[in-house]
Amino acid sequence: MSQRVSQGRQADLNFNVNRKILMFTGASGGHIMPALALRRYFPLAPIVAIRAGATEALLKDRENVVFIQPLAFKKLSIEALKDLFRAVLFALKFRSERILCFGSYLNAVGVFCARVSGAKLFFFEPNAVAGKGTALLSCFADKIFFMFQPRRKYKNSVLCKFPVSAGKPGRDEARSRLGLDPGKPLILILGGSQGSSFINDLVLRLLPRLGFAQIVHITGEADFMRVNAAYAAHKGKHLILPACHYMSILYSAADAAVSRAGAGTLADLAFYKIPSLLIPYPLAGAHQEKNADFFSDPPSAIIIRQAEVDEDKILTAIEDLVSDNFWKLKENLAKISLSDDGADLAAKLTA
Structure with missing residues (x-):
């Protein structure tokens, strides 16, 4: 101890x-x-x-x-x-x-x-x-x-507000530290702290159609070996990790994210203003679906329920997120204030 x-x-x-x-x-x-x-x-x-x-x-x-x-x-x-x-x-x-x-x-x-x-x-x-x-x-x-x-x-x-790590290196600096291309769209794939086999499998099926982007994919420990092997057989510059404890660098480097809707992840995505496709985990009382609803009005993320996932629909959403098609969504996202470096909670604890 x-x-x-x-x-x-x-x-x-x-x-x-x-x-x-x-x-x-x-x-x-x-x-x-x-x-x-x-x-x-x-x-x-x-x-x-x-x-x-x-x-x-x-x-x-x-x-x-x-x-x-x-x-x-x-x-x-x-x-x-x-x-x-x-x-x-x-x-x-x-x-x-x-x-x-x-x-x-x-x-x-x-x-x-x-x-x-x-x-x-x-x-x-x-x-x-x-x-x-x-x-x-x-x-x-x-x-x-x-x-x-x-x-x-x-x-x-x-x-x-949710306390987050709050480090914000510049986009080019973050990509340089990760060894990734500064000019190519970067998609961050997240499944929460344990990873998501559903999202892992979905992205692997789409991988041949995602040549327009480089990917940082956090798989979770259980799926890392098989997901990493699938990327190794695919041409492209990607970074595959079982877990990550320097998320501020990944968030700073990303143009868009595909993610579950855990509260901590949503707080980070809001803090770093990352346009996101959210696929909430449907079990555990569907609490992630309720979390994601916060981003639905006004629309601040693309939200697709797991039961409604279709590969073409997901691909279109990802393409839109890395383009300028969703400028209003990005404008709404910029107005969200869910998280900070801990100052709000610290002040309220001592009030």
Whole structure:
């Protein structure tokens, strides 16, 4: 359990770093990335995170991180319970003034620690439809920060921008660092932190017809080998990655994106003003479809439901996105303000 303290950017802060805050995050990039972005303003804030591939890759070299084994409620392990107990003891010993939970069952751990220690409790809920960890425990939170206007009314809800990495190298600089052509359209293919087999397969079927563009494709770990092999047999300059932890460079280089509609991805696409084709994941309560609806009025992205996907329709949408055909969509996208470098959430936490 690392308890080293980083001095970070303490001299540059506009917030009192002595106001302690403790963060609990789930196992996905959508939980971890906003917590890391918020550390710009609270560099001393410990993070309690569920140990998984994404969390270890993003947090293993960070200071003040406490990992716990994931809990499988149908098959509880002694080690996972011990980890959870140690994390609770750490949280109580730290005696934070504020506890901020980014989702998953760790919201319940945050509730327990806040009730015992007397800390103020906050939930960060980026989806248009609140997850179970937020909805079931909402009455315990002092405030719930939403990126989208929630579909259900919560008396303690506050609208808030999603914290993102916020680095913005120039387009040509980003492409140079990636070894890609500065003059050819660049399409970014995203399936969320775990990747999307559906989008991977769709793009591979279209690959012979995408010769007008270069592609950066994030496949997810499970599909990387087969997708990479398919690109290797195809002529063109492309970059295929199982995952990426320098997304600001990819976003800065891209002309358009084909993506799922997870909240964190939408926040990034809005921040970097990337015209996008969104294919929301249809399961998990269809929360991604509700997220994508935000971009439908006024039209700020092309949205195609998975059940309505047709290869010709997808190809036409991609061609339009990298051309000037959708100037009104791009104009609407420029007006969206869903995300920032963490300043909005930091200010509202300390208000």
